[in-house]
Amino acid sequence: MTKYAFAFDAARCTGCKTCNLACKDYHDLSPEVTFRRVYEYAGGGFVRDEKGCLTNNVWTTYVSMNCNHCENPACVEVCPTGAMHRDDQGFVSVDHDRCVGCKYCEMACPYNVPSYDAELGQMRKCDGCSERVAAGETPICVDACPLYALDFGTEEEMRKKHGDGVWLAPLPSPDYTKPTTIMSAAKNSRPGGTHEGTLANPKEVR
Amino acid sequence: MGMDTPKATVSRRGFVKGATATTAALAAAGSVALDDLFGHAEIANATEANQEGEGEKVVQGYCSCNCASRCPLWFHVKDDEIQWIQSEKKEWDPEVPESKFRACLRGRSVRRWINDPDRLSYPMKRVGKRGEGKFERISWDEAIQTIADKLKYTYDNYGPEAVYWTLGSGVYAVTGRPIGRLLGCTGGYLGYYGTYSAAQxxxxxxxxxxxxxxxxxxxxxxxxxxxxxxxxxxxxxxxxxxxxxxxxxxxxxxxxxxxxxxxxxxxxxxxxxxxxxxxxxxxxxxxxxxxxxxxxxxxxxxxxxxxxxxxxxxxxxxxxxxxxxxxxxxxxxxxxxxxxxxxxxxxxxxxxxxxxxxxxxxxxxxxxxxxxxxxxxxxxxxxxxxxxxxxxxxxxxxxxxxxxxxxxxxxxxxxxxxYSFSLPWIGGTNPCKTQISIFSWADAIDHGERMTALADGVVGADKLSTGIKFLVEYGGNCFTNQHSQSNLAHDILVDESKCEFILVFETLMNDAAKYADILLPDIMRAEQMSVINDGWSGDVASLTFGSPVHTGERFERRTSYDVCADIAEAMGVRDEFTEGKTQEEWTKSIYDGAAAKDPRMPSYEEGYEVGEFHYRNPDGYTxxxxxxxxxxxxxxxxxxxxxxxxxxxxxxxxxxxWELPDPRDVIAPIPLYTPGAESYEECTDELPFTLTGFHYKSRTHSSWGNVEVIKQACPQEVWINTEDAAELGIENGETVSVFNNYGEVHIQAKVTPRIIPGSLAIPQGAWRDADMDGDRIDKGGCINTLATMHPSPLAKGNPQHSNIAGVRKIG
Structure with a gap:
C-alpha cells in the first residue's frame, strides 16, 4: 500500500500558525488539544561598544510540526491497549474504541504529539487527515499554509521533491522513532543535535 | 423587521482566473469585453469541487476585519451552521504555481467569533453605572425611540458639533459604515480626519x-x-x-x-x-x-x-x-x-x-x-x-x-x-463642516468647548462650540481598548455630565460595549450579503462577493443598515437615508458605479456568479x-x-x-530629529524602558481578541530583552507587571534576544481586563492602558508607540 509523508520547508515558514488554527477549525479542537505546533527557536545576542551601541548576531527560526507519523512510533510501542497504531498508509492514529486515556503515548513521544482530551477522556492526535487524503485532498494544514511551507504526498513523491530532509534543531534526534516528515532548512536553521539557541515558546508547544 | 439579504443562498462557487498577462494587457489598453477577462476562467461549482458532504453547501465570504489582506473564505455550511473553512481550491492564476489564496490563522478561526456564546443577541439598555457593564434587554422599538429622542435633544440643546461617531474599523464592506450617512441625514455631526493607523x-x-x-x-x-x-x-x-x-x-x-x-x-x-x-x-x-x-x-x-x-x-x-x-x-x-x-x-x-x-x-x-x-x-x-x-x-x-x-x-x-480596485463606501453629506482629529474625541468630551484650531487641530471652525454629548461607537472597540490612556478614557466616559448619551453597536461584549447607554447587537458580515475590494494585497487586485452563511436572522441581531434606517425614520428622514434602497440595492448601486468607471471589473451579477475576482497588475508592478x-x-x-x-x-x-505650549511637541519645515513626548530621554530609574507596540499575528487590532484557540496559540506577551530580564530576575513565561504614570498591566514575559535592550514591546489590541472600581490593573495586557492621550503635534494623532515604562516581578 502507498505510504504518505508530510514535508516542511523552514525557508518559507514565517511562524504564522495558520497550520495550527486551520487544523483546529477543521477538526473542531479546543484550546487544550493541538495537533500541529510551531516551535520558535532563537539565539544570539548583543555586543555593546564603548558608546553603548549594539551589534548583534540574533537569529530566529520557526519549525512547524505535526505528528511525524514515525516508522518506529514510540507512542505505538508503549500503548497498553493497542489503540495507538500505524496503518498501512503510514498514518499513526488513535482507535477511540480502545483508548483508555492513560497518557503513556504522550510521555513516550519525543515530540509530545498526543494530547489528552479531558472531555473525551482519551488521547487525540493528528491522523494525517486520512479521510481527506482518502478523498483525494491534502491534509488541512497543508491546504491552509499561506506561504506554501507545507507539502504532502506519497513518500516517493515527497522524496523526489524535497530530498531526504534534514534534522532541524530544536527537535530530538530522528534516530529514536524515524519520523517520515521531510524537513528542509532555512538559511538560519540550526542543525539538529546542536544547542545554540533556546526554545522560545515552551508554553505554546508543550 | 426585514433583513436586506438575498433570498437565495449562493451555494455555487467558482473560480475566476483573473487576468493573465495577455488579458490584463488588453484591459489596460482600454475597454475590453468581459469574455476576454474571463477567457481563462474555469468555473467549478461546489459539487464538482468534490468537497461537499451530504447536505453541505459552500458559501463564499471573506475576512471582513481591518487587516491589510481581506482574504476570501469559503464556508462549509451544514444544517445552517458553519462546519469549517476552506482555502481556495485551485490556483487562481493557472500560470502561477502556488497562487491559491489562503487566509491566515485569523480568517481560519472566524467561525469561533461568529459562534461565540458571548455574541450580543438583543438590544439592551444600561441598568448599572455607566461603564459597569450591567444591561437589561429591551425591545427594538424602545431602543430606536430612545436613540432618536436623545439625538433630537442633543441637536436642540447643543447643535450638531455635540454629535460624534468614533471610527469603527472592524467592519469592512461597502455598506459597512452607515452611521455617518445616518447622522448626515439627521442634522449633521462633528467629523473626524485621519485614522488610528496612519494619522501622522x-x-x-x-x-x-x-x-x-x-x-x-x-x-x-x-x-x-x-x-x-x-x-x-x-x-x-x-x-x-x-x-x-x-x-x-x-x-x-x-x-x-x-x-x-x-x-x-x-x-x-x-x-x-x-x-x-x-x-x-x-x-x-x-x-x-x-x-x-x-x-x-x-x-x-x-x-x-x-x-x-x-x-x-x-x-x-x-x-x-x-x-x-x-x-x-x-x-x-x-x-x-x-x-x-x-x-x-x-x-x-x-x-x-x-x-x-x-x-x-x-x-x-x-x-x-x-x-x-x-x-x-x-x-x-x-x-x-x-x-x-x-x-x-x-x-x-x-x-x-x-x-x-x-x-x-x-x-x-x-x-x-x-495595486487595487477602488470601491467607495456608503456615504453622504455632512452639513456640519467642523472636524477634529480621529484621536481627539475623548478631549472633545472632556473639554471640547475649549478646543481650538491652533491649539487642538480643529478644522472647519476656529473652535468647537460645545463638547461631545452624543457619542456613537460602531464595530471598533475604540473607547478604551483601542484609544490611548484607557484609564483616563474610562474616567471621561463614565462622567454622565460630560457625554450625556452613548450608543454602541457591536457583535460582542467588548470593552467599548461596557460604556453603552443603549447597546445594539450587530450581524457579522459573513452573516449578510457583503461586497468588498482587496485590502493591501501587493500586485493582485481582488473583489469578493459574499453571501450569508446562515439563513435568516438569529436572535434579535440586525444589520446596521436596517437599524440606521429605523433611527432615520424615527427622526423623520428615512427616505433621505435609504433613498428607497435596501442594503443590497445600495451595495449594487455602489458597485455598479465603480464598475462603470473601471473596465477591469466584472459586472455585479458576474461577480456573484463567480464569488471572487482577482486581477494581476498588468505591469508587474507600479x-x-x-x-x-x-x-x-x-x-x-x-x-x-x-x-x-x-x-x-x-x-x-x-x-x-500653531500653539504648542509643550516644548516636546515640535512642528518643523524639514524632517529634523526631535525625540518627541514620552521618548527615551524621559526614562527614569523607575521607568527605565521605552515601550513600543506592534501588530500581532493573533489579532487585527482588537478583532479576534476574544478567540480562545488563537489566544492559546499566540499568548499576549511583553517582549523584554534577555539581558534586561536577567538583571530583573525575570524568566521567560512568567507574569510580570508593566507600569507607568498612566496605568499598570499584568502580562506574560517573553524573554528574548529579539528586541533591542532597553525597550519593551507589547502587541496592540489585547482585550482589557481591569476592575475599574478596584485596583485598575489590566490583566488583559492592553498596551493602551499604558499609552498617553497627549496627541502628536501636527496630526494630533495617536502616538501609541511612544511610551516609557517600568517592569517588575509580581510577588
Missing amino acids: ITKVAPFVWGTKTASTPAAIQDSDLVLCMGWSPSDSMMGSTGMSKHGYNWAHEVNPEAKYIHIDPRYNDTIANTDDEWIPIRPGTDAALVAAIAHVLITEGLLDQEFLDTHTVGFDEHTMPEAYQGKNMSYHDYVMGLGYDKVEKTPAWAAEITLIPEERIVKLAHELAEAKAPFVGQYYGIQRRSNGELSSMAVSLLPVMVGAIGKPGTSTGLDVGA PALKAFAEDPVANPLKTPSGKIEVFSEKLQKIAET
Whole structure:
C-alpha cells in the first residue's frame, strides 16, 4: 500500500500558525488539544561598544510540526491497549474504541504529539487527515499554509521533491522513532543535535 | 423587521482566473469585453469541487476585519451552521504555481467569533453605572425611540458639533459604515480626519510629497537593496492575499541576490527564517539615523545632486524658497550644523541616539549610495509616535537623496503601495463642516468647548462650540481598548455630565460595549450579503462577493443598515437615508458605479456568479512617481512648488502660528530629529524602558481578541530583552507587571534576544481586563492602558508607540 509523508520547508515558514488554527477549525479542537505546533527557536545576542551601541548576531527560526507519523512510533510501542497504531498508509492514529486515556503515548513521544482530551477522556492526535487524503485532498494544514511551507504526498513523491530532509534543531534526534516528515532548512536553521539557541515558546508547544 | 439579504443562498462557487498577462494587457489598453477577462476562467461549482458532504453547501465570504489582506473564505455550511473553512481550491492564476489564496490563522478561526456564546443577541439598555457593564434587554422599538429622542435633544440643546461617531474599523464592506450617512441625514455631526493607523504620515505627507504614494511591492524583483523601515508584512499582512506572500516573501524567492536589511526595534517575523540583516534601532530615533546618513552622503559627495536640484525644494540653500534664503534653514544646513540646533549630525552623533554603531551608519549610507535600485519600504509603526510626522518624512528622504525615485526597483519610502480596485463606501453629506482629529474625541468630551484650531487641530471652525454629548461607537472597540490612556478614557466616559448619551453597536461584549447607554447587537458580515475590494494585497487586485452563511436572522441581531434606517425614520428622514434602497440595492448601486468607471471589473451579477475576482497588475508592478521623476515640470507633484518639499513653507507657517505650549511637541519645515513626548530621554530609574507596540499575528487590532484557540496559540506577551530580564530576575513565561504614570498591566514575559535592550514591546489590541472600581490593573495586557492621550503635534494623532515604562516581578 502507498505510504504518505508530510514535508516542511523552514525557508518559507514565517511562524504564522495558520497550520495550527486551520487544523483546529477543521477538526473542531479546543484550546487544550493541538495537533500541529510551531516551535520558535532563537539565539544570539548583543555586543555593546564603548558608546553603548549594539551589534548583534540574533537569529530566529520557526519549525512547524505535526505528528511525524514515525516508522518506529514510540507512542505505538508503549500503548497498553493497542489503540495507538500505524496503518498501512503510514498514518499513526488513535482507535477511540480502545483508548483508555492513560497518557503513556504522550510521555513516550519525543515530540509530545498526543494530547489528552479531558472531555473525551482519551488521547487525540493528528491522523494525517486520512479521510481527506482518502478523498483525494491534502491534509488541512497543508491546504491552509499561506506561504506554501507545507507539502504532502506519497513518500516517493515527497522524496523526489524535497530530498531526504534534514534534522532541524530544536527537535530530538530522528534516530529514536524515524519520523517520515521531510524537513528542509532555512538559511538560519540550526542543525539538529546542536544547542545554540533556546526554545522560545515552551508554553505554546508543550 | 426585514433583513436586506438575498433570498437565495449562493451555494455555487467558482473560480475566476483573473487576468493573465495577455488579458490584463488588453484591459489596460482600454475597454475590453468581459469574455476576454474571463477567457481563462474555469468555473467549478461546489459539487464538482468534490468537497461537499451530504447536505453541505459552500458559501463564499471573506475576512471582513481591518487587516491589510481581506482574504476570501469559503464556508462549509451544514444544517445552517458553519462546519469549517476552506482555502481556495485551485490556483487562481493557472500560470502561477502556488497562487491559491489562503487566509491566515485569523480568517481560519472566524467561525469561533461568529459562534461565540458571548455574541450580543438583543438590544439592551444600561441598568448599572455607566461603564459597569450591567444591561437589561429591551425591545427594538424602545431602543430606536430612545436613540432618536436623545439625538433630537442633543441637536436642540447643543447643535450638531455635540454629535460624534468614533471610527469603527472592524467592519469592512461597502455598506459597512452607515452611521455617518445616518447622522448626515439627521442634522449633521462633528467629523473626524485621519485614522488610528496612519494619522501622522497621512497629515504630513501632502506637505512634502503632495500625496502619500509608494511603489507596489513586486518592484523588489528589480531592486538590489531592500531596506525595510518598520515594514514587516509577515506580522501585519499575513494571509496570502497580503504582502507576506505576494510581496516580500515572494520577492525574496525571485530575487535572492538583493540585500535585505531590516531596521526595527524588534527582530520581527519577516526576518525570522531568513539570513536578512537586522539593525536594531532605539524606538523613535529614525530621523536621527537619516540625518547621519545624509551627513555621510553630503560629506563624501554621494548625493544625487542633479535630482535634488531639479526635483526638490530646500534640501540645499540654493533651492530654498525665496523668503527663507540666507537663514540656514535648509536640510543640508540642519545636517551640517549650520542652522536649527547647530549640531553637526555626524554618524557619531546619531550612534548615541539610535544605538546603531557609527561604522554601521556609514556603511548604510554607502550601501544606499551604491545601490542601483534601492527599495525603501516604510510602514506605519514609525509614524505612530509623538514625533511620527517628522520621523516618517525623514525616512522618505532616503531614496530622495540618492535620486532613487520613479525608477525600476525603487520606491518613495513613504509607504508600501498596492495595486487595487477602488470601491467607495456608503456615504453622504455632512452639513456640519467642523472636524477634529480621529484621536481627539475623548478631549472633545472632556473639554471640547475649549478646543481650538491652533491649539487642538480643529478644522472647519476656529473652535468647537460645545463638547461631545452624543457619542456613537460602531464595530471598533475604540473607547478604551483601542484609544490611548484607557484609564483616563474610562474616567471621561463614565462622567454622565460630560457625554450625556452613548450608543454602541457591536457583535460582542467588548470593552467599548461596557460604556453603552443603549447597546445594539450587530450581524457579522459573513452573516449578510457583503461586497468588498482587496485590502493591501501587493500586485493582485481582488473583489469578493459574499453571501450569508446562515439563513435568516438569529436572535434579535440586525444589520446596521436596517437599524440606521429605523433611527432615520424615527427622526423623520428615512427616505433621505435609504433613498428607497435596501442594503443590497445600495451595495449594487455602489458597485455598479465603480464598475462603470473601471473596465477591469466584472459586472455585479458576474461577480456573484463567480464569488471572487482577482486581477494581476498588468505591469508587474507600479513604480511610484515615474512620470514626475522623468519630467518634474510636465508632471508636477501636488505641492505648492510641484516638487518634493524637503523644506515646506506651509509647514513653517504652521510651526509659526500653531500653539504648542509643550516644548516636546515640535512642528518643523524639514524632517529634523526631535525625540518627541514620552521618548527615551524621559526614562527614569523607575521607568527605565521605552515601550513600543506592534501588530500581532493573533489579532487585527482588537478583532479576534476574544478567540480562545488563537489566544492559546499566540499568548499576549511583553517582549523584554534577555539581558534586561536577567538583571530583573525575570524568566521567560512568567507574569510580570508593566507600569507607568498612566496605568499598570499584568502580562506574560517573553524573554528574548529579539528586541533591542532597553525597550519593551507589547502587541496592540489585547482585550482589557481591569476592575475599574478596584485596583485598575489590566490583566488583559492592553498596551493602551499604558499609552498617553497627549496627541502628536501636527496630526494630533495617536502616538501609541511612544511610551516609557517600568517592569517588575509580581510577588
